[in-house]
Amino acid sequence: MLTRVVTERAATELASLGLPEDFTVSVNLSARNLGDPQLDQWIAELLAAGTIAPSSLCFELTERQLNDDPGQTLE
Numbered sequence: 001m002l003t004r005v006v007t008e009r010a011a012t013e014l015a016s017l018g019l020p021e022d023f024t025v026s027v028n029l030s031a032r033n034l035g036d037p038q039l040d041q042w043i044a045e046l047l048a049a050g051t052i053a054p055s056s057l058c059f060e061l062t063e064r065q066l067n068d069d070p071g072q073t074l075e
Contacts, residue, residue, distance in 0.1 A: 003033050004042055007057075015051045026058040031068045034061075 010025045033039060047054050 003027065003029060007043075008046060011046060011049075011051045011057065014056060021053050021056065024056050024058045025052075026060050029059050029061055 007027045010027055014023070014025045029039075047057070
């Protein structure tokens with residue numbers, strides 16, 4: 001839930017700053033986020049709201065998070 005709130009807030013703040021469309025905001029995702037069955041749905045809803053361009057949002061993952069569950073990472 002925290003990641004969703006932070007991501008939505010980041011999108012709102014980015015939109016309100018009036019920065020160029022090629023400016024991006026990065027949000028870290030945890031292994032728990034990757035296991036969330038609703039992850040794609042809430043990201044799609046955020047982007048459908050049109051607050052920011054999809055290219056303005058970047059999700060980051062650390063190697064540690066990816067190595068915690070290699071099977072899930074491949075999926």
